[in-house]
Amino acid sequence: MVKPIPGEEQRRIIEEALPRLSRTQRAAFAAGCVERVLPIVEHHFGDARQCRAALELVWRFALGEAVDDSEIAASASECDALVDELREDGETGGAIRAIKATWYALESMRKAEAKPARDAAWEAQTAADFEESKEGDEFIQEEAEWQVRALRICEQEKPSRTMFDALPRDSRWMSALKSRG
Numbered sequence: 001m002v003k004p005i006p007g008e009e010q011r012r013i014i015e016e017a018l019p020r021l022s023r024t025q026r027a028a029f030a031a032g033c034v035e036r037v038l039p040i041v042e043h044h045f046g047d048a049r050q051c052r053a054a055l056e057l058v059w060r061f062a063l064g065e066a067v068d069d070s071e072i073a074a075s076a077s078e079c080d081a082l083v084d085e086l087r088e089d090g091e092t093g094g095a096i097r098a099i100k101a102t103w104y105a106l107e108s109m110r111k112a113e114a115k116p117a118r119d120a121a122w123e124a125q126t127a128a129d130f131e132e133s134k135e136g137d138e139f140i141q142e143e144a145e146w147q148v149r150a151l152r153i154c155e156q157e158k159p160s161r162t163m164f165d166a167l168p169r170d171s172r173w174m175s176a177l178k179s180r181g
Contacts, residue, residue, distance in 0.1 A: 006137040007125050007144030014121055017151055018114035026117035028062035028159035030105035031055055032150045033124040035164075036143065036171075037098040040130045043177055044086070044095040050078040051102045061109040062159040072106055079103040094130025097123045121147050128173045131180075139173035146171070 018026055034055055041048035054075040061067045082099050101123035107116035128143040129136030149167050157163050 006140040010141075010144035010148045011122065011125075013148050014151055015114075015118055017155065018118050021114070021117075021154055023108070023112060024062045024064060024159050025154045026114055027058050027105070027108045028163065029147075029151055029154045030101075030108045030117040030120035031058040031062055032154075032164045033121045033147055034058070034098070034101050034105045036146065037094070037101055037124045037127040039174060039177060040094040040098045040127055041082075043130075043180070044091070045082075050075070050082060051099060054079060054102045054106055058105045058109060059161060063161070064159075067109060069110070072109055076103055076106045079106070093132055094127040097127035097130075101127060128171070130173065130177060133176070135172070135176065139171075139176070142171050142173060 018029070021029065034051070038048045038051055038055070041051050057067050057071055057075055079099050079102050083096055083103075086096050086099070101120045104116045104120035104123060108120060110116075125140050125143045125147065128139040130139075133139070146167060150164055153163050153167070
């Protein structure tokens with residue numbers, strides 16, 4: 001029997017649904033996915049202020065506020081620099097994926113198609129396997145399931161910063177991350 005790919009069914013659902021959402025709904029979805037994985041960046045760097053600033057831009061866009069292209073470009077450049085720093089340090093795992101998810105969320109504001117929001121979700125799913133652990137497939141699956149629930153909210157609600165508050169905040173992978181101190 002072939003082992004299922006973690007999150008595969010959820011990815012199919014997300015990929016089919018995202019094009020039907022407005023750009024602001026897709027940005028809110030991407031922002032929600034990124035918010036979930038920022039603790040990985042904080043765990044690695046001690047803070048995630050560049051990613052949080054990028055996330056703030058995405059939320060502003062999702063809420064219909066004006067966001068200047070130069071702000072988006074500067075924030076994307078900061079994300080690129082963080083990824084470069086991690087790669088220079090030999091990192092390959094979850095922190096890079098979480099930052100890349102942030103970058104794709106920024107791209108969801110710039111591009112009309114659904115691909116950047118989808119890629120933000122994919123990167124966030126794989127970031128959940130932050131140390132490429134034996135539980136990684138379960139962590140990815142858990143994140144994929146959260147994302148489908150978030151997507152269903154995006155399909156029904158106008159974007160708001162509290163739209164995902166009813167969804168579970170903690171996860172097994174977050175508990176594992178916290179236990180690593």
